[in-house]
Amino acid sequence: MQAFVAIGANLGDARAAVTAAMDAIGTIERTVVTARSSLYRSAPVDATGPDFINAVVAVRTGLTAEAFLAELHLLEEQAGRERPFPNAPRTLDLDLLMHGNAIKDTPALALPHPRMRDRAFVLKPLAEIAPDKVPRAALARVSSQVIERIRD
Template sequence: MTRAYVAIGANLGDARATVRLAMEALDGLPRTRVTALSSLYRSAPVDATGPDFVNAVAALDTALSPGELLAALHRLEDSAGRERPFRNAPRTLDLDLLRHGDTVLHTPALTLPHPRMLQRAFVLRPLAEIAPEEVTPAQLADVADQAIERL
């Protein structure tokens, strides 16, 4: 089993309910078990438009490869009605694979660790809540100017 971290976000429809349902759905993925879930957070869109996001982070133990896990995350997004009309469009559900063990990967479909995770308070704050060893105080300080509220 490999420890993976997934960022969860939504800013269309009932975002809180969607994020909670996604948390449950992650635990139903094959050969995967949710080991920790952060609180829900509200944050303004970063490099995007639309209403505020509801965000969280989940820790998973999984036997899925990074590609298999990414495909499963995309299926969950699709089942929640996710559309991709343009880059950073508002979304019913966004699931980002942040880390998959110590995997370092750069392909057209997937980059690990996630290339922008250290620039996003909506990733680092919930990640620090469930896995403080994954986030340094300096990394949190770098995003301290981004508005985020624990719900």
């Protein structure tokens, strides 16, 4: 099953955390990272703290959406993620954007991710690795959000 994961961090060495998460996602059982976006810097949206470093990865996974999400939550915990209040700054944030063509809306999981089309920090890196998943109109709607591709 093809899936996409948005990765973000804005505490500590955010760049290192995002890069490490890209590698760690590939260690999840029955999961292989098939594409990685560039890293991007963006101001917090509906959150506080310093700028975020963001990326998106594409994977192939044999796990169900729920099992894959549970593994992503474990990676967040291992990275020291705390949730003291909604949208708090974070050492690592992993959002399951899509899992195949699944459409779900449960208290634990909504697919596709309900706010992904409102966020340049998701759409720009996703469009880089999977342009067929991001309509031009969606990119146009978020064009006023400041996001910068990090060039090495």
